[in-house]
Structures are given as structure tokens and as C-alpha cells.
Amino acid sequence: GENVEQHPSTLSVQEGDSAVIKCTYSDSASNYFPWYKQELGKRPQLIIDIRSNVGEKKDQRIAVTLNKTAKHFSLHITETQPEDSAVYFCAAGGNTGNQFYFGTGTSLTVIP
Amino acid sequence: DAGVIQSPRHEVTEMGQEVTLRCKPISGHNSLFWYRQTMMRGLELLIYFNNNVPIDDSGMPEDRFSAKMPNASFSTLKIQPSEPRDSAVYFCASSPLAGGSWEQYFGPGTRLTVT
Numbered sequence: 001g002e003n004v005e006q007h008p009s010t011l012s013v014q015e016g017d018s019a020v021i022k023c024t025y026s027d028s029a030s031n032y033f034p035w036y037k038q039e040l041g042k043r044p045q046l047i048i049d050i051r052s053n054v055g056e057k058k059d060q061r062i063a064v065t066l067n068k069t070a071k072h073f074s075l076h077i078t079e080t081q082p083e084d085s086a087v088y089f090c091a092a093g094g095n096t097g098n099q100f101y102f103g104t105g106t107s108l109t110v111i112p
Numbered sequence: 113d114a115g116v117i118q119s120p121r122h123e124v125t126e127m128g129q130e131v132t133l134r135c136k137p138i139s140g141h142n143s144l145f146w147y148r149q150t151m152m153r154g155l156e157l158l159i160y161f162n163n164n165v166p167i168d169d170s171g172m173p174e175d176r177f178s179a180k181m182p183n184a185s186f187s188t189l190k191i192q193p194s195e196p197r198d199s200a201v202y203f204c205a206s207s208p209l210a211g212g213s214w215e216q217y218f219g220p221g222t223r224l225t226v227t
Contacts, residue, residue, distance in 0.1 A: 001170065032214055034214070034215070034216075043203065043218035043219065043220055043221060044155070044203070044218050045218070046215045046216070049214070049215070089154070089155060094214065096168075097160075097162070097167055097168070098143055098162070098207060098209060098214045099145065099157060099160050099167070099168060100157075100214075101157060102154060102155040102156075102157075103154070104154040105154055105155070
């Protein structure tokens with residue numbers, strides 16, 4: 001099955017700075033790459049996703065880039081705010097169905 | 113829409129007891145997923161169903177775990193017998209399947225503690 005690695009496991013940034021989280025995947029046939037945000041004690045929620053026919057996607061302060069050749073993708077958050085503090089999970093899948101597999105998560109802390 | 117509904121929200125049981133977790137997906141969603149979340153292993157996909165049919169159960173840790181989806185609006189995850197290492201938060205998620213959207217909508221989770 002798919003193996004997704006995510007780095008770093010923890011990340012602290014000053015408010016207003018940018019945050020970058022990186023993921024790699026093992027199955028070259030994966031074609032769907034979502035990112036989920038999980039606030040403390042809450043459920044994971046989708047914040048952005050990208051498919052393999054697109055190299056970059058942006059939604060306001062968040063953007064995701066995909067390099068299929070290298071099998072890695074990244075989440076970029078600009079102008080970070082305290083409410084961005086959460087655990088972020090990347091995922092990869094879609095090659096054999098609509099399931100995907102999550103990375104181990106990045107705990108982001110935005111320091112006011 | 114009430115979203116994905118899970119019950120119970122918290123479950124505390126003794127080792128060896130049977131545990132049943134329940135999930136009601138969003139109406140009209142044809143895919144249902146069961147995940148287990150722990151600090152050590154993160155979010156693990158246990159099993160998923162499309163149109164009530166189990167598609168991939170390779171994530172189910174062992175024979176003590178079983179899942180069913182008797183109809184489009186209800187699924188159960190059963191652990192028998194339970195062990196302390198099963199303590200985790202169990203999430204159910206549903207997805208439309210059709211229409212090109214693969215977004216999974218998570219329920220609030222069931223926090224299971226096995227003593």
C-alpha cells in the first residue's frame with residue numbers, strides 16, 4: 001500500500017511568517033493529495049486538495065505544490081495567524097479507489 | 113445536514129469486553145471509512161465501504177476487529193475481545209464518491225479507553 005512520510009513533526013513560527021510542511025509518497029500511481037487540519041480535540045477537516053494533473057493550487061493564504069517526478073508535495077501557509085495553530089495531515093491515494101493514506105501529522109504553533 | 117454522527121462519544125471498558133462503535137454517514141454519501149487515531153501511529157485507515165460493500169480491510173489490525181455496513185445509513189466497528197492497546201480515537205468519515213469529489217467528512221470520533 002501507499003506510504004506517506006511527513007516533515008517536520010512539529011513547527012513553530014512567529015505570527016505573520018510563512019510555514020511549510022513537506023510530504024513524500026511511495027506509490028507513483030497515487031493521483032489525489034488532500035491536506036487536513038485538525039484542531040485540538042476536534043475532527044480533521046479538509047483545507048485544500050490537489051490532483052496529479054495540477055502542479056500547484058492556491059486558496060487565499062494556503063497553497064499546495066506537487067512534484068510527481070520526485071513524489072513529493074508541500075503545503076505553504078503565508079501570513080500565519082494564531083488560529084492556524086493545529087495539526088496538519090497530508091494524504092495520498094486515489095490510485096485504486098477513493099481511499100487515501102495519511103502522513104503522521106505536523107503540529108503547527110503560531111506564536112503571537 | 114447533521115454531518116457524520118458517531119456514538120458513543122466516549123467509551124470506557126475493561127479488557128476482554130466487546131465494544132461496538134456506531135456511525136451514521138451523511139445522507140447521500142456512498143463511501144464510508146473507519147480510521148483509528150493514536151499519538152504513536154497517527155491516522156490509520158482500518159476499512160472502507162463503497163455502496164455498503166467492503167472494499168479494502170487490509171488496515172484492520174487483527175481478527176478481533178470487524179466492521180459491517182448493513183445499509184447506506186449505518187455502520188458498526190466491533191472489537192471483541194478488547195485490549196488496552198486498542199485505546200484510541202476512532203473516526204468514521206463519509207464521502208460522496210460520485211460527482212468527482214473525494215473529500216471525506218469526519219465524524220466527531222469515539223474516544224475508546226480499555227483498562
